[in-house]
Amino acid sequence: MAEITNIVSAFTADQVMQLTGLTMRQLAYWDGLGFFQPQYAAEDRRAPYARIYSFKDVVGLRTLSILKNQYKCSLPHLREVAAELSTYSAAPWAEITLYVWKRKVQFQEPETGRVRGVVDGQYAMLPIRSVMEDVRNAANRLRQRHVDQIGKIEKHRFVSHQAEVISGTRIRVATIQRFIQAGYSTDQILKEYPTLTAADVDAVRRHGSVAA
Numbered sequence: 090m091a092e093i094t095n096i097v098s099a100f101t102a103d104q105v106m107q108l109t110g111l112t113m114r115q116l117a118y119w120d121g122l123g124f125f126q127p128q129y130a131a132e133d134r135r136a137p138y139a140r141i142y143s144f145k146d147v148v149g150l151r152t153l154s155i156l157k158n159q160y161k162c163s164l165p166h167l168r169e170v171a172a173e174l175s176t177y178s179a180a181p182w183a184e185i186t187l188y189v190w191k192r193k194v195q196f197q198e199p200e201t202g203r204v205r206g207v208v209d210g211q212y213a214m215l216p217i218r219s220v221m222e223d224v225r226n227a228a229n230r231l232r233q234r235h236v237d238q239i240g241k242i243e244k245h246r247f248v249s250h251q252a253e254v255i256s257g258t259r260i261r262v263a264t265i266q267r268f269i270q271a272g273y274s275t276d277q278i279l280k281e282y283p284t285l286t287a288a289d290v291d292a293v294r295r296h297g298s299v300a301a
Contacts, residue, residue: 099129100142109150110158116140116150124168125150125182149182160189170194170207234258240288242296253296255289265293 100108102116119125120140129141142150156162174181177199188195194207205211238257253262260282268278275290 100144100147101138102140102142105142105147105150108147109154111150111154122168124164124171125153145180145183149180152182152187156187156189156194161192162189162194163192166193166208173207234284239286240292242292255285255293258284260285262293262296265290266296269294 102113105111105116106113116125117134117140120127120130120134125146127140128143128146131139133139153167156167157164171181174185174196178184185196188204190206193209195204196207197203198205234257241256242253242262243256244251244253254260255262255265265278265282265285268281269290273281275287278290279285279287
């Protein structure tokens with residue numbers, strides 16, 4: 090049964106060319122370098138059908154074709170990558186999920202789960218959760234008001250079209266005045282605008298009524 094599976098899963102060099110986009114010259118050159126040799130190969134490479142590739146070989150060669158032709162990774166770099174990844178897998182191009190950053194191959198480090206450069210060892214990707222948390226914290230800091238802004242009204246040329254607003258916010262004084270005129274208490278207004286304080290509402294009350 091194993092022999093039948095091997096025959097079914099075998100591909101000639103011509104078939105590999107069609108499946109991977111590599112040329113016969115590239116296949117022969119990589120074989121001669123020892124960079125990528127077929128699983129089933131005759132000692133005399135000049136003999137007919139001397140190079141027979143397994144399915145896993147084709148997957149690996151397809152990966153290499155993408156890295157070289159689409160992402161422009163150099164052959165010297167790919168050879169270094171192959172040497173490094175050989176400690177993790179006998180068929181790294183087919184069995185390891187790879188990434189590319191600035192023409193350098195990356196992989197997920199089994200020890201840490203982080204993506205790093207295969208050759209230079211540098212981590213190229215930041216954990217998304219960490220970045221999101223940084224942005225969230227920065228946004229919260231932007232929303233924080235200074236103590237000297239509480240209970241004051243200002244007019245800023247870049248806020249709400251130069252309308253009067255409660256200092257440190259984009260909440261218009263006229264909006265709060267309308268709530269006051271509608272009979273809302275300070276506590277009720279604060280429920281609508283939890284970023285405000287009682288001092289802010291008092292400042293609006295002292296400021297006067299909204300223009301008709």
